[in-house]
Amino acid sequence: MRCPYCRANDDKVVDSRLAEEAGAIRRRRECLACGRRFTTYERVEEVPLLVSKRSGAIEPFDAAKLRSGIERAATGRLDAAAIDQLVADVEEGLRAIGGEVSTDKVGMAVLERLRALDHVAYLRFASVYKGFEDLADFEREVGELQKTTEPKQR
Numbered sequence: 001m002r003c004p005y006c007r008a009n010d011d012k013v014v015d016s017r018l019a020e021e022a023g024a025i026r027r028r029r030e031c032l033a034c035g036r037r038f039t040t041y042e043r044v045e046e047v048p049l050l051v052s053k054r055s056g057a058i059e060p061f062d063a064a065k066l067r068s069g070i071e072r073a074a075t076g077r078l079d080a081a082a083i084d085q086l087v088a089d090v091e092e093g094l095r096a097i098g099g100e101v102s103t104d105k106v107g108m109a110v111l112e113r114l115r116a117l118d119h120v121a122y123l124r125f126a127s128v129y130k131g132f133e134d135l136a137d138f139e140r141e142v143g144e145l146q147k148t149t150e151p152k153q154r
């Protein structure tokens with residue numbers, strides 16, 4: 001690491017600890033040339049998450065955009081904290097797949113979680129995401145919801 005004071009390239013690490021946000025390691029270093037101390041932070045390089053669109057275009061995953069889409073569907077149904085959690089869960093799940101995911105995968109990941117959270121928000125999101133055109137589309141989706149949420153027959 002180059003010393004910010006004298007620009008020498010020799011130093012020793014005198015202390016290492018986790019930074020306030022646990023994603024980084026803070027190191028105190030001492031320059032072997034001038035003896036002054038400075039701090040460096042080491043963090044994991046984030047692997048970019050890419051989303052391939054139906055048009056074939058590829059864009060970096062945009063959590064804010066996803067959040068606004070979910071917000072529209074969840075207005076009056078889920079509070080901000082629940083939406084934040086949902087976005088974080090979806091992003092984490094997609095990052096676990098890694099690399100490049102399709103918009104379909106993103107939409108399905110959201111629907112999967114909305115289904116368990118709130119059926120109205122689920123239907124609203126599905127209507128946009130799946131491009132519902134008429135009442136029959138809604139009825140079919142509601143039918144699917146009932147099928148999967150009704151208690152199993154004994």
Ligand SMILES: [Zn+2]
Pocket residue numbers: 003004005006007008031032033034035036
């Ligand atoms: Zn120095």
